[in-house]
Amino acid sequence: MRVYTTARTAFKALGRNPMRAMLTTLGIVIGVGAVIAMMEIGAGSSASLKKTIASMGANVLVIRPGTASSGGISFGVGTSTTLTPEDNQAILRECPSIHNAAPIVRARTQVVYGNRNWVPNTMYGTTPAFLDVQDWSILAEGEPFSDRDVLNGNRVCLLGQTLVRELFEGASPVGKEIRIKNISFRVIGVLTPKGANMMGQDQDDVILAPWTTIKYRVTGSSLSTTNQSASTAATTTDTVNTLSNLYPAAQLSLYPERSSVQQADNPMPVRFANIESIMAAANNAGEISPAIEQMTALLRERHHLRVDEPDDFSIRDMAELTKTLSTTTTLMTNLLLTVAMISLVVGGVGIMNIMLVSVTERTREIGLRMAVGARGRDILQQFLVEAVVLCLTGGAMGIVLGHGGSLLVQLLLKWPVETSPAAIAAAVLVSAGVGIIFGFYPAWKASRFDPIEALRFE
Amino acid sequence: MELIELRDIEKTYQMGDISVPVLKGISLSIRQGELIALTGSSGSGKSTLMNILGCLDRPTAGEYWLDGQETSKLTTDERALLRNRKLGFVFQSFNLLSRTSAIENVAMPLSYAAENLSDREARGRAAEMLGRVGLADRLDHFPSQLSGGQQQRVAIARALINRPPVLFADEPTGNLDSRTSEEVLQMFERLNSEEGITIIMVTHDPKVAGHAKRVIRLDDGLIQGNVPIPEPGTETPGGTS
Ligand SMILES: Nc1ncnc2c1ncn2[C@@H]1O[C@H](COP(=O)(O)OP(=O)(O)OP(=O)(O)O)[C@@H](O)[C@H]1O
Ligand SMILES: [Mg+2]
Numbered sequence: 001m002r003v004y005t006t007a008r009t010a011f012k013a014l015g016r017n018p019m020r021a022m023l024t025t026l027g028i029v030i031g032v033g034a035v036i037a038m039m040e041i042g043a044g045s046s047a048s049l050k051k052t053i054a055s056m057g058a059n060v061l062v063i064r065p066g067t068a069s070s071g072g073i074s075f076g077v078g079t080s081t082t083l084t085p086e087d088n089q090a091i092l093r094e095c096p097s098i099h100n101a102a103p104i105v106r107a108r109t110q111v112v113y114g115n116r117n118w119v120p121n122t123m124y125g126t127t128p129a130f131l132d133v134q135d136w137s138i139l140a141e142g143e144p145f146s147d148r149d150v151l152n153g154n155r156v157c158l159l160g161q162t163l164v165r166e167l168f169e170g171a172s173p174v175g176k177e178i179r180i181k182n183i184s185f186r187v188i189g190v191l192t193p194k195g196a197n198m199m200g201q202d203q204d205d206v207i208l209a210p211w212t213t214i215k216y217r218v219t220g221s222s223l224s225t226t227n228q229s230a231s232t233a234a235t236t237t238d239t240v241n242t243l244s245n246l247y248p249a250a251q252l253s254l255y256p257e258r259s260s261v262q263q264a265d266n267p268m269p270v271r272f273a274n275i276e277s278i279m280a281a282a283n284n285a286g287e288i289s290p291a292i293e294q295m296t297a298l299l300r301e302r303h304h305l306r307v308d309e310p311d312d313f314s315i316r317d318m319a320e321l322t323k324t325l326s327t328t329t330t331l332m333t334n335l336l337l338t339v340a341m342i343s344l345v346v347g348g349v350g351i352m353n354i355m356l357v358s359v360t361e362r363t364r365e366i367g368l369r370m371a372v373g374a375r376g377r378d379i380l381q382q383f384l385v386e387a388v389v390l391c392l393t394g395g396a397m398g399i400v401l402g403h404g405g406s407l408l409v410q411l412l413l414k415w416p417v418e419t420s421p422a423a424i425a426a427a428v429l430v431s432a433g434v435g436i437i438f439g440f441y442p443a444w445k446a447s448r449f450d451p452i453e454a455l456r457f458e
Numbered sequence: 459m460e461l462i463e464l465r466d467i468e469k470t471y472q473m474g475d476i477s478v479p480v481l482k483g484i485s486l487s488i489r490q491g492e493l494i495a496l497t498g499s500s501g502s503g504k505s506t507l508m509n510i511l512g513c514l515d516r517p518t519a520g521e522y523w524l525d526g527q528e529t530s531k532l533t534t535d536e537r538a539l540l541r542n543r544k545l546g547f548v549f550q551s552f553n554l555l556s557r558t559s560a561i562e563n564v565a566m567p568l569s570y571a572a573e574n575l576s577d578r579e580a581r582g583r584a585a586e587m588l589g590r591v592g593l594a595d596r597l598d599h600f601p602s603q604l605s606g607g608q609q610q611r612v613a614i615a616r617a618l619i620n621r622p623p624v625l626f627a628d629e630p631t632g633n634l635d636s637r638t639s640e641e642v643l644q645m646f647e648r649l650n651s652e653e654g655i656t657i658i659m660v661t662h663d664p665k666v667a668g669h670a671k672r673v674i675r676l677d678d679g680l681i682q683g684n685v686p687i688p689e690p691g692t693e694t695p696g697g698t699s
Contacts, residue, residue, distance in 0.1 A: 367553075373571070
């Protein structure tokens with residue numbers, strides 16, 4: 001028997017009792033509808049969750065120089081000076097899994113505006129790429145600094161919200177001049193608020209400037225990266241602050257201060273411009289490990305490390321964040337899957353029940369069909385197709401219902417919703433599958449009827 | 459060669475420990491083009507014999523040759539195919555599919571035929587068949603909108619749609635009044651004489667049996683009388699017993 005004829009016969013048979021068919025398939029309708037709605041709403045929340053976690057830097061890898069050690073004493077990660085801006089360029093150029101990378105030079109010193117001052121938690125010298133890596137490209141106000149600013153070491157900076165609050169009391173700082181270590185910086189932009197990070201650190205307590213400016217103008221040296229606020233205070237304020245004699249802020253210094261003439265005569269050798277770390281963003285969470293491999297290979301080559309030599313740098317990823325992300329997603333998917341399974345099994349049992357009733361009701365019809373030449377497999381096919389048609393109709397209605405439901409949720413509750421073609425395809429396949437699985441037994445029973453007995457059935 | 463050849467057909471039903479012999483050795487041969495009435499008292503095994511002849515049931519013992527083929531050894535599927543191609547059935551209770559139009563009832567066996575007719579062809583053939591039983595103007599009527607005689611004629615059209623050489627009818631007029639019975643019987647006679655279809659019908663009614671060319675009388679599972687009527691003209695209603 002041809003499939004087309006069979007399908008038509010099935011539709012007719014169902015059409016004879018439309019009310020019953022509707023009620024029978026209601027289980028499937030509700031099941032599929034719930035699954036589609038939850039899938040779409042779930043996908044929407046998951047996408048926005050992913051975005052949130054990405055903005056927390058889930059894809060960010062931090063490369064820091066390795067430990068310097070002297071006489072068996074290790075000084076901890078970041079104390080050697082092997083990382084250069086050229087490494088950063090090379091990473092950008094040669095690692096396909098890396099989306100963007102920014103060099104970072106840190107400083108910790110006082111920022112002054114008018115009669116107010118503040119020591120920001122984070123003072124980063126970097127490139128415009130940093131904003132992209134941190135998913136921070138949209139500014140609350142103003143413009144980010146450009147690569148040209150970095151090249152020229154221009155004295156421009158971006159302020160975080162906390163600094164705006166502390167220094168400007170909320171007034172717009174764009175265009176104003178602030179002073180860092182007695183060097184004036186023009187504020188050209190304000191970052192959007194980000195809140196605390198996972199460690200509870202205020203991410204808005206930040207000031208960003210070109211790394212060249214921070215390195216050559218603020219910290220002034222390639223080697224001293226430690227807390228400079230004390231020495232800064234000593235060198236910059238002792239001429240002004242008369243109380244400094246009472247409360248000397250100066251650190252004890254072993255050697256006499258070098259005069260400017262001495263410095264000019266005999267400059268401190270700066271071998272190369274080292275940076276403190278590189279922040280690189282992988283294309284996505286899945287490409288973190290290839291990115292690490294690519295960067296390790298590249299940096300080992302660039303640093304001329306022999307095979308048996310250990311890395312002179314370390315790469316740290318936000319493994320915990322990524323793990324949280326993936327466990328959240330799998331948990332959500334599994335939960336949805338369980339609900340789907342339960343509702344579809346319930347719906348399937350309903351289908352089986354009604355198909356058994358239908359087979360019994362139509363015993364004479366089955367006998368007649370067999371008498372005029374239908375084989376067992378023709379009867380099996382007929383009832384199986386009927387069950388599948390019933391389920392697919394239910395599935396289609398469920399898809400419409402679920403999609404409508406999720407659109408309504410989007411409209412009324414403003415929840416993020418994402419249409420998922422995969423879920424719709426799965427719903428179609430699953431409802432057909434339910435039809436086959438739960439329709440098989442009744443159909444098989446029908447196909448085993450004895451034509452004589454079936455014809456005699458009252 | 460004979461169209462149908464039965465050799466010592468036996469049928470015994472097993473009711474738990476008791477075996478109930480219904481057919482006790484029936485030998486019979488039927489030629490192409492015969493019109494046969496099968497009579498006998500109730501419970502004599504007429505329906506049982508018809509089921510075996512119609513390949514719906516297997517005999518417990520004996521051989522059944524249909525068109526040169528021993529059928530009792532065939533598989534279930536092979537017998538279904540045989541029923542579809544070579545045998546037509548007409549039942550006492552019509553057995554039409556309700557809520558299905560006359561033309562679709564008639565076309566139904568075509569969907570199980572080996573030859574794959576298109577929908578149009580199938581409907582065309584069913585309409586032609588209904589025309590031959592005089593229901594050309596009732597194609598889209600549902601069984602509930604047809605009289606008993608008309609319903610039985612739809613059933614006859616359905617039985618003949620695959621152009622089988624043999625038609626079996628188990629009490630085809632049992633649910634009809636004498637006038638519509640007559641219509642159906644005349645149709646049988648016409649099909650038999652004009653198209654050479656072999657017809658075997660079961661009946662209790664001597665008047666119905668009178669239309670047959672040969673009357674076979676069954677009594678308690680054995681053939682009692684097997685009377686060929688030499689010429690259709692000379693009437694010996696009911697045959698001998
Ligand atoms: N499936 C069965 N199981 C057991 N016994 C059966 C079965 N079918 C028929 N019989 C028995 O076989 C005998 C013959 O039945 P059958 O239906 O052939 O009679 P019949 O000649 O057609 O009678 P009627 O004229 O009343 O239709 C009956 O005694 C019946 O009880
Ligand atoms: Mg009977």
